Amino acid sequence: MPVSKPKAAVSRKTTEAIKPKRVVRKKKKNGLSTKWKVALAGLLLVLLSPLYYGYILNGFVATWRWVRDWGQDPNYRTYKSFNIKIPKKYAIHGIDVSYYQGKINWSKVKLMKEDEVSIRFAFIKATEGVLLVDPYFQRNWREAPKVGIVCGAYHFFRPKRDGKTQAKFFLQVVDIEKGDLPPVVDIESLDGISPLKMRTELMDFLNYVELKTKVRPIIYTGLTFYKDYLEDHFDGYPLWIAHYYQPKLNLDKSKWNFWQHSDKARINGIGHIVDFNAFNGDSLAFEKMKIDKL
Structure with missing residues (x-):
């Protein structure tokens, strides 16, 4: 019988070389990572916190108050014909005009x-600076009183110009009569000069007009300009303040006489938007504002 040959020895290295490698699959993680879990837990704590709901409630209350006080304030409502909101606590209303409004039908206004x-x-x-006369002044000054509207004339003041000269110019143009409102000086800017210089020229204007008419003029200005440059310097002068689109003028009521609360009113007989004003007082106080003697 033939003798079988012994099998050749196979090295361990060779054996390992021919074994297929085992593939290790990474397990897919189910759910959210720890980082996201912590974030969600924190969010839930906030949402369930009484402080969070207190914050939301405070925001809701603040919004409701805003709507109540500004959007639906019963003392500050929209008048459709005038196309603006008007404070209701005032009984006497008026406008101010210039060439900007063009030719006015005062009968329709009334x-x-x-x-x-x-x-x-x-x-x-009426006038501006030392040379400019409003081209519609004489017509407005003549026609408005004919229909029963009480009028006052105003001068647009230029601080760089001599105050007394401006006052003389204004009085040369305006014929003030008994029953008119006091003359007005409109001061709105510094025009590049110091506040002290502006106040000096303005005082010269006021003194000269009062000397010649025996009537204390009204000062017109914006609320910010008044607080920055005029407050505590012209006490005793009637005050007309511009402060727009608010249910209340942010100034002590004892300090002002007229409030220009809008510059967008629509008025019958006028082809352009107009400034709208309220008088701070009743009919008796309004009568006292009028010039009773010259």
Whole structure:
């Protein structure tokens, strides 16, 4: 019988070389990572916290108060015919005009009325600086009183110009009569000079007008300009303040007489938007504002 040959020895290295490698598969992680779990837990704690709901409630209350005080304040409502909101706590209303409004039909202005609001007075631009006369002044000054509107004339003041010279110019143009509102000086800017210089020239204007007419003039200005440059310097002068689109003028009521609360009113008989004003007082106080002697 043939003798079988012994099998050749196979090295361990060779054996390992021919064994297929085992593939290790990474297990897919189910759910969220620890980082996201911590974030969600924190969010849940916030949402369930009484402080969070207190914050939301405070925000809701603040929004409701804003709507109540500004959007739906019963003392500051929209008048459709005038196309603006008007404070309701004032009984006497008026406008101020210049060449900007063009030719005005004052009869239509006088007849316009919505509820208790009508035009009782008008301030009319007369002059500016030392040379400019408003081209519509004489017509407005003549026609508005004919329909029963009480009028006052105003001068647009230029601080760089001599105050007394401006006052003389203003009085040369305006014929002030008994029953008119006091003359007005409109001061709105420094025009590049110091506040002290502006106040000096303004005082010269006021003194000269009062000397010649025996009437203390009204000062017109914006609320910010008044607080920055005029407050505590012209006490005793009637004050007309511009402060727009607010249910209340942010100034002590004892300090002002007229409030220009809008510059966007629509008035019958006028082809352009107009400034709208309220008088701080009743009919008796308004009568006392008028010039009773010259």
